[in-house]
Amino acid sequence: MSIKKLICIGCPLGCEMEAEQEGTEIISVKGNTCPRGDAYARKELTSPTRIVTSTIRVEGGARHMVPVKTRQDIPKGKIFDCMEEVRKLSVTAPVHVGDVIVKDIAGTGVALVATGNVNVSN
Amino acid sequence: MKQYDVVIIGAGPAGLAAAVSAFDAGIRSILILERDREAGGILNQCIHNGFGLHTFKEELTGPEYADRFVKQVEERGIECRLNTMVMDIGVECGAEAESVDAKHGVDAMEKPSCRSLKYVTAMSRTDGMYQVAARTVILAMGCRERPRGALNIPGYRPAGIYSAGTAQRLVNMEGYLPGKKVVILGSGDIGLIMARRMTLEGAKVQVVAELMPYSGGLKRNIVQCLDDYGIPLKLSHTVVDIQGKERVEGVTLAQVDEKRRPIAGTEETYECDTLLLSVGLLPENELSAGLGVELSPVTSGPIVNESLETNIEGVFACGNVLHVHDLVDFVSEEAGLAGKNAAAYITRMGKEEAAGQVQIEISPQSGVRYTVPSHIRLSQMQDTQTIRFRVGDVYKNCFIRAYLNDKQIISKKRPVMAPGEMEQLVLKKEQLLTFVEPEEKSHCLVIRVEEK
Incomplete structure (x- = not known):
């Protein structure tokens, strides 16, 4: 059995937590102030994930770039695969918050969506 | 010259939230002035996630958070002038105000029964340089990097x-x-x-x-x-x-x-x-200083009372121009309060306040670097009042304590405190009243870090 120390990234509080781990099983989580901390610790120690945010080029827009994110968190190990695909992408204006850019980014099953608005250049 | 009830300087998260809350408090004559080409302020470049857990109960990116507030402003039809740089804010008081009003042709009937109007000088490529008159001004210019x-x-x-x-x-x-x-x-x-x-x-x-x-x-x-x-x-x-x-x-x-x-x-x-x-970040207060707003040497932001009003009557401040925040959610909350208070100021205009009201000065001591607000007029205080502050060092297993006229009224255990994370205390009016002698007009609230 081992004890792992973690800092929760669920919100800006940044709770310092201790998790008891037996093999792949998490026995207990201490130090969290809310259920999100417990869930984060269990996931972080078994299959860590992150939301990835970046930008892609916009053709014919009032701005050059539009921000994007993975709609849900993706496995940590897939972050750079995701970025590689993101770098090759571009969209044509207009783009709106929530527009799906790619349905399944880097084989994660998670969509890449726009998080900003770019109007057509006038 | 056009006159507005509320003129807001800056369409970042603070300015937008202040506008929405002033509108929702019944004010219809609102103008937001923004120097950038779009509203949203610094949030537009903060594309990472982690915003909005308090305000919207979900995790958003910066542009998404800004978009929610931009939409709220648009839905309410609040006027927002982009690409507009504010050059100066001035105050004309009493008789002087009348002569200035006459000069600028403000209709006498429209003139509010206030003692002073503020004049905001702005410029843009399309309109050149112009002035608007304001019954209240909300400073929401944000901050700059060191x-x-x-x-x-x-x-x-x-x-x-x-x-x-x-x-x-x-x-x-x-x-x-x-x-x-x-x-x-x-x-x-x-x-x-x-x-x-x-x-x-x-x-x-x-x-x-x-x-x-x-x-x-x-x-x-x-x-x-x-x-x-x-x-x-x-x-x-x-x-x-x-x-x-x-x-x-x-x-x-x-x-x-x-x-x-x-x-x-x-x-x-x-x-x-x-x-x-x-x-580090520094509140951007050149306009405030030009107007004669008193600034804190600790925060470089205006010194404000419980209503987030500066020493210049009818001029309010919120967001990073007041003190640098860690979380936009708290900026929105604070700005919402400034908007509401500006609206209340307009509603109450002309009704003279009772002289010699009870005032509580907040004194930050041992480890507490500053507080916002820095004083509370008891008559204007809401049922609860949030006091925000930063500590000057890293503290472990310490207490934040508040003493009103030397009597301890709050003791809050904090496992970890650091200068990088803003702290807060919530004061209850009911509780303050039990410790305040009504004949005594001036009181002192000490807030400090204690190890035991």
């Missing part, structure tokens, strides 16, 4: 030195990567966020150096921006030399002692083409 010039770093001035926020704008909005091999000085949140961002875009971020023995950023950003990518954080380290004449070629770091002096023999040189500075 530049290299404020740091005394020796060495040449080559290209490749950016503030972290400038690099953020270049990468996220203009689509340029400012460099390939990066050293970051300062562990403020923007520096941490940019360490990750530049890494994702293919740059090699070699190290983040922090002068203080603790990080200036949020703990979770150390985890998800540095630890995730194996970027080392060197506490108690600073830049002692920058190499390169035309372009940065290398940066030398050294460890510092407890008095923050570099220790000889600890120097390490990193080959790099870019140095990012994330060394």
Whole structure:
């Protein structure tokens, strides 16, 4: 059995937590102030994930770039695969918050969506 | 000259939230002035997630958070002039105001029964220079980054030195990567966020150096921006030399002692083409100072009362122009209060306030650097009042205590406190009233950090 120390990234509080781990099983989580901390610790120690945010080029827009994110968190190990695909992408204006850019980014099953608005250049 | 009930300087998160709340409190004559080409302020370049957990109960990116407030402003039909730079804010009082009104042709019937109007001078490419009159002004100009010039770093001035926020704008909005091999000085949140961002875009971020023995950023950003990518954080380290004449070629770091002096023999040189500075934010108060607003030497922001009103009647302040926040959610909350209070000021205009009202001065002591607000007029206080402040050092297992006229009224245990994370206390009016003798007009509330 081992004890792992973690800092929760669920919100800006940044709770310092201790998790008891037996093999792949998490026995207990201490130090969290809310259920999100417990869930984060269990996931972080078994299959860590992150939301990835970046930008892609916009053709014919009032701005050059539009921000994007993975709609849900993706496995940590897939972050750079995701970025590689993101770098090759571009969209044509207009783009709106929530527009799906790619349905399944880097084989994660998670969509890449726009998080900003770019109007057509006038 | 056009006259408005509320003129808001800045359409960042503070300005937008203030406008929405003033409107919802019944004010219809509102104008927002913004110098950028779009509303949303710094949020537009903060493309990372982590915003809105308090306000919207979900995790949003900066642009998404801004979009929610922009939509609220649009839905209400609030006038927002973009590409407009405010040059000056002035006050004309009493008889003077009348003559100025006559000069500018304000209809006498329209003139409010207030003692003073504010005059906002602005300019834009389309309208040139013009003035608007305002019954109240809400200052929401935000803050600026501390530049290299404020740091005394020796060495040449080559290209490749950016503030972290400038690099953020270049990468996220203009689509340029400012460099390939990066050293970051300062562990403020923007520096941490940019360490990750530049890494994702293919740059090699070699190290983040922090002068203080603790990080200036949020703990979770150390985890998800540095630890995730194996970027080392060197506490108690600073830049002692920058190499390169035309372009940065290398940066030398050294460890510092407890008095923050570099220790000889600890120097390490990193080959790099870019140095990012994330060394603090300063409220942008040139306009406020020009208006005669009293500023705090600690925060560089206006000194305000419980209504977030400055020493100039009818002038309110909120967001990062008041004091630098860690979380936009708290900016929105604070700005909402400023908007509501500006609306209340207009509603109550002309009704003279009772003289000699009970006032509580808040005195920050031992470990507490400042408080916002800095004084409370009991008659204007709501049922509860949030006091926000920062501590000056890292404290573990300490107490935040509040004493009203030497009697302890609040004791709050805090496992960890750090200068990088804003603290708050909530005062209850009911409780204050039990400790305040009504004949006594002036009271003192001490807030301090105590170890036991």
